[in-house]
Amino acid sequence: MSEDAIQAAARALSAGRLVILPTETVYGLAADAGNPEAVAAIFEAKGRPRFNPLIAHVATAAAAERLAVFDDAARALAQAFWPGPLTIVAPARADGGVCDLARAGLDSVAVRVPGHPVARAVLAAFAGPVVAPSANRSGRPSPTTFADALEETGPSAAAALDGGPCDVGVESTVVSVLDGRIALLRPGAVTRDQIEALVGPLPADQDGAGEGHRSPGRLTLHYAPEAPVRINAQGASDGEILLGFGPGVGDPRWTLSATGDLREAATNLFRLLREADREHPVGIAVSPVPMLELGEAINDRLRRAAGFVG
Structure with missing residues (x-):
């Protein structure tokens, strides 16, 4: 710069x-x-x-x-x-x-x-x-x-x-x-x-x-794309894009982290929500992310993107 x-x-x-x-x-x-x-x-x-x-x-x-x-x-x-x-x-x-x-x-x-x-x-x-x-x-x-x-x-x-x-x-x-x-x-x-x-x-x-x-960032509906977000999903329903987490989960294009790395998932989270939304899906499903370490932050953002506070 x-x-x-x-x-x-x-x-x-x-x-x-x-x-x-x-x-x-x-x-x-x-x-x-x-x-x-x-x-x-x-x-x-x-x-x-x-x-x-x-x-x-x-x-x-x-x-x-x-x-x-x-x-x-x-x-x-x-x-x-x-x-x-x-x-x-x-x-x-x-x-x-x-x-x-x-x-x-x-x-x-x-x-x-x-x-x-x-x-x-x-x-x-x-x-x-x-x-x-x-x-x-x-x-x-x-x-x-x-x-x-x-x-x-x-x-x-x-x-x-x-x-x-x-x-x-x-x-x-x-x-x-x-x-x-x-x-x-x-x-x-x-x-x-x-x-x-x-x-x-x-x-x-x-x-x-x-x-x-x-604190900022505590609205009930926050961080949300246009498509509805479904969390802790075991797979995608018709018309949904699945953001996978972990080995072999979902399409590699849409994985938060293929290795289950929480820091990689945090880095990819908002970018993938945006990119998936541009495809105009029926909804965006997200695989379960463990509530460990940085997973607490990821799950907080996902709960608010889905429209409720856990």
């Missing part, structure tokens, strides 16, 4: 414009987190409900602490998993610079230091917090390729940066650290086991003792 492109993206953000930004999780539609008009433009471009908070992306952990009040647990999580696919929800600082609209009026703020080098270069050049929800129209599968991001929200962006296919393929893990309670609000590539090894046991549910509303 050229320095000119990085600087042009930073200038667009400073001018209140939107930018398609690659991260290691999914492509984001980015705006200045402190500019309410720019943030409103994201909601408009995505058709996103305004009660759904956004994640503020920053270049360093020190910058994150200028937005949020971190306790020892939050600092331990940041040190272990940043830069990377972890979002921390913590009390917002009154002068933190993330506007009320981006926080959905909450007294907390979601912050992340992404690991993608292009995202980090833009954040460093901009020198401020940037909200960057997935660059898709609200409710649809998140874009994990530059072409899919352009198809979804490209007309709304003043600049668009191609960072290649996203390595992780599902949105960041979201953990709340509030009033001494730690909860996993959205599973992702940083797994429950990894977090618990650092901070101890987490609540089994994802409501986080009533804190679920503080």
